[in-house]
Amino acid sequence: MLRLLLTCTALAGTLSLSAQKLAITFDDLPAHGDMPPTVTRQQIADSILHTLKQQRMPKIYGFINALSVQDEPETLGILQAWHDGGNPLGNHTWSHPDINDLTAEKFLADVDKNEAMLKRFDHHGDHLWFRYPFLHEGDTVEKHRAVRAGLLARGYKIAEVTMDFEDYLWNDPYARCSATGDTAALQYLHDSYLQVAEQYMDANRKLAQQLFGKDIPYVLLMHLGAFDARMLPELLNLYRSKGFRFVEMPKALKDRHYRTDPEGGDEGGGSYTELLMSIRSMDTAEKEKPYAKLEQLCPDGAAAVHDK
Numbered sequence: 497m498l499r500l501l502l503t504c505t506a507l508a509g510t511l512s513l514s515a516q517k518l519a520i521t522f523d524d525l526p527a528h529g530d531m532p533p534t535v536t537r538q539q540i541a542d543s544i545l546h547t548l549k550q551q552r553m554p555k556i557y558g559f560i561n562a563l564s565v566q567d568e569p570e571t572l573g574i575l576q577a578w579h580d581g582g583n584p585l586g587n588h589t590w591s592h593p594d595i596n597d598l599t600a601e602k603f604l605a606d607v608d609k610n611e612a613m614l615k616r617f618d619h620h621g622d623h624l625w626f627r628y629p630f631l632h633e634g635d636t637v638e639k640h641r642a643v644r645a646g647l648l649a650r651g652y653k654i655a656e657v658t659m660d661f662e663d664y665l666w667n668d669p670y671a672r673c674s675a676t677g678d679t680a681a682l683q684y685l686h687d688s689y690l691q692v693a694e695q696y697m698d699a700n701r702k703l704a705q706q707l708f709g710k711d712i713p714y715v716l717l718m719h720l721g722a723f724d725a726r727m728l729p730e731l732l733n734l735y736r737s738k739g740f741r742f743v744e745m746p747k748a749l750k751d752r753h754y755r756t757d758p759e760g761g762d763e764g765g766g767s768y769t770e771l772l773m774s775i776r777s778m779d780t781a782e783k784e785k786p787y788a789k790l791e792q793l794c795p796d797g798a799a800a801v802h803d804k
């Protein structure tokens with residue numbers, strides 16, 4: 497009997513773990529962050545697309561800023577490759593402005609300016625998903641409401657984020673440390689990236705538990721950076737080992753727990769769950785991140801990296 501009970505408990509544990517759903521998304525296509533001297537932006541995108549295909553991932557949304565194509569015309573090939581790989585493109589504004597610095601009208605004009613590029617690749621309306629730059633949704637309630645109303649009137653749905661570990665922090669130091677060939681520093685980047693991802697996996701699940709009393713399908717924010725490309729196979733394995741299975745973003749965001757508008761008016765922004773916590777004056781226990789160390793790593797490599 498005891499043995500049977502133990503087996504049932506173990507099975508229940510496995511089932512509840514295997515039910516965790518995660519949608520992965522990438523921001524800042526086609527150009528994000530610094531690059532090691534010998535790497536091109538196309539190679540970064542190709543590497544990510546290769547991993548997604550190899551690991552049989554569902555369709556992955558990439559959120560674009562078309563200004564980058566104007567600045568670096570060859571990066572148009574990245575959007576084409578993303579689209580050709582069967583992955584949809586969404587709107588992340590044309591120039592990646594901070595909503596805190598603009599009026600609602602000017603911000604929405606920047607959203608509109610991005611549409612011509614999105615429509616080149618989308619004839620079915622799949623691009624009508626919007627991701628706020630910096631996860632800033634409006635520094636006042638009035639601006640939040642005006643922008644949200646403008647987005648909804650244009651047919652957009654909001655691509656909220658509920659899983660985030662600030663993956664982008666590792667891309668610039670990776671470029672510098674690759675340039676100097678500092679193997680100890682590169683090992684540190686590798687280990688700390690996975691460590692922080694794991695810590696925040698738990699921390700983000702805890703936010704959902706506090707708000708909803710349960711797990712929800714999560715949406716992970718990633719960026720199209722050089723180190724993200726390198727770490728993606730291991731990162732996907734990490735999530736799998738923790739019982740997550742991958743789903744398409746629109747499917748995750750259909751969950752009823754995403755129906756609340758987090759209209760607090762919050763200058764600092766944050767993930768959907770962080771914004772809801774803030775509105776409800778609930779405490780979020782911040783985990784430590786090695787901001788200072790990442791910033792100071794491999795200063796001698798700075799001259800050799802491609803700039804943003």
Ligand SMILES: [Zn+2]
Nearest residue numbers: 523524629630
């Ligand atoms: Zn962005």
